[in-house]
Structure formats: structure tokens, C-alpha cells
Amino acid sequence: MKLLKASEISKIVAKSDVIVEIVEARVPLELKSETIERAAKRFGKDYLLVLNKCDLVPRNICREWVEYFTSSHGIATVCVSALRSIGVKRLKRLFMAMLKGKDTLNVALFGLPKVGKSSIINALKGKDSATTSPYPGSWGYTKGITVYKITPGIYIIDTPGYIPFDVRGLEALIRSRPVELIDNPIAIASKILKLVLNYNEKSVKRVYDVFSLDPLEILTHIAVKRGWLYKKDREPNIEEAARAVIRDYLEGKIRFYSLPPTRKLSDSR
Numbered sequence: 001m002k003l004l005k006a007s008e009i010s011k012i013v014a015k016s017d018v019i020v021e022i023v024e025a026r027v028p029l030e031l032k033s034e035t036i037e038r039a040a041k042r043f044g045k046d047y048l049l050v051l052n053k054c055d056l057v058p059r060n061i062c063r064e065w066v067e068y069f070t071s072s073h074g075i076a077t078v079c080v081s082a083l084r085s086i087g088v089k090r091l092k093r094l095f096m097a098m099l100k101g102k103d104t105l106n107v108a109l110f111g112l113p114k115v116g117k118s119s120i121i122n123a124l125k126g127k128d129s130a131t132t133s134p135y136p137g138s139w140g141y142t143k144g145i146t147v148y149k150i151t152p153g154i155y156i157i158d159t160p161g162y163i164p165f166d167v168r169g170l171e172a173l174i175r176s177r178p179v180e181l182i183d184n185p186i187a188i189a190s191k192i193l194k195l196v197l198n199y200n201e202k203s204v205k206r207v208y209d210v211f212s213l214d215p216l217e218i219l220t221h222i223a224v225k226r227g228w229l230y231k232k233d234r235e236p237n238i239e240e241a242a243r244a245v246i247r248d249y250l251e252g253k254i255r256f257y258s259l260p261p262t263r264k265l266s267d268s269r
Ligand SMILES: Nc1nc2c(ncn2[C@@H]2O[C@H](COP(=O)(O)OP(=O)(O)OP(=O)(O)O)[C@@H](O)[C@H]2O)c(=O)[nH]1
Pocket: 052, 053, 054, 055, 056, 080, 081, 082, 083, 084, 111, 112, 113, 114, 115, 116, 117, 118, 119, 120, 131, 132, 133, 134, 135, 136, 137, 140, 141, 142, 143, 159, 160, 161, 162, 252
């Protein structure tokens, strides 16, 4: 699976006018990197943070995240959903305003695999030009740097997913390789379930129809319910269930969202 190399970032930033970092509105802080913002500053380029997949998060929570980044950190931030075309026209208008007085505007998109970089380009263009895919490395993921013309004068650079050195832990692990190649999927899926349960106990029940706070119990339930049993001893294949949970998490099937650090956890339940 091809990822964007750190050494390629400076070259792209140097050639661009606007640097856009894409994260998911569900877990913005787990996906945001200092690397992109710093590169934009170093080259004196405009930097914009886009919280994509806002269709998976209540509107007021998206607003709170925008407020958090804009007011507390002075970062220009917008919420969009490439899939549902929410906020896309606004984003386009923003780029058109930035184009004023120039012949061309080159906009570079960066972000971890599967945050929706190529989907945003398609939403801006109004048709499927850039290939997209649901899981890291699955057919259609972005393998190279490609430039797309959005409207006369506005060019958007799509880049392969990037795993920044300062984004570690769960998100980096599940996005840096195809789900089939993840080592120890049971430990990773257990972390996902614990994270989701911490924010919203009900969401696991909604997807898997089991109420438990024990990840292994949940994985066993999924394996039994779906008939995933080892042939030799008929024991539940919880490894298969774990990979299913990782895919569901990446696909946004498990409805959950994190909250800005300024917000109390109990407020969301
Ligand atoms: N729910 C939801 N899903 C989205 C949204 N945008 C993209 N997706 C889905 O997220 C997955 C990844 O989208 P891509 O556009 O391929 O992501 P990418 O960042 O270009 O991924 P790489 O090229 O692998 O780095 C796809 O299954 C999309 O359908 C969105 O706004 N909402």
C-alpha cells in the first residue's frame, strides 16, 4: 500500500497556494497533525482545516469542534460531508474568494488514509473523477499525486494518505495497512470498542445487538451470531469478528463521536 512520504510534503506545499488538512469530524484530534500546519506556516501558505464526514456527527457537535479550532487555536476550520454534499458549496465559494485577483489557485489536500480527500474532490467537481475506497489499501485508494481542475483557475491536488509522525496509536495503526494485514486485530478491535463505549454505550448495542462493556464478550457475540466458528473445534472465530469491527469503524457504521476537550463527556450521553 502506497502512502505519501514526508519528503514529498514540502515539495507539494511549496507549489501550492492553500494547504488543506482533512480530518474526520468524529475524531478530529486523533487525526490532526502538526506537520501539515507547520509546513504551511514555513512556506507562508494559507492553511485550512476541514472536518469531513460531518453526516456522522450531530450538527451541534460539529459546530463545537469548529468553534474549538477557530476560537481556541486560531485555525480556519470548516465542516463538510463529501458524501452528503454538506458544506461543499461553501468550501468552493471560499476557494473562489481566495482566487480573486489571481490567475490560478492551487489547493493541496493532505490527510490520513480514508479521511475522504478524494471524495471531497469529487463533491467539489460534482462528479466521480478521483477514485475512492472504503478501507486502507482497498481497490481505488489514491496511489499518486494528481491534480484536478475544479472550476476555471482552481486546481486541487489529491495526495495519497499520509501517516504523520505525530499521529500515533489507534488511528495510525488501522489506517496504515489493509485490514487483513493488521497484526493482533483482537487487541485493536478491543481498543475501538472501549473507545466507542467510553463516548456512547448505546452505539455498540445499536450495531451488534449486544449490551456489554467487555470487548471480548462483544466479539464472541458477533462471531457466534454470524456463524464465524473455527472448523476444527467450533469455537467462535473472534479474530474474524475483530476485523469486521475494524472495517465497521472505518466505514462509520458504529455511530460515535468524540468531543472537544473543553466539553464534559457526560453532556453528550
Ligand atoms: N459517511 C461519510 N463517508 C465518507 C465521506 N467522505 C468520504 N467517505 C467515505 O470514506 C471512505 C474513504 O474515502 P476516500 O475519498 O477514498 O478517502 P481518501 O482520504 O482519499 O483515502 P486514501 O486515498 O486512501 O488516502 C469512502 O468509503 C468514502 O465513501 C463523508 O462525508 N461521509
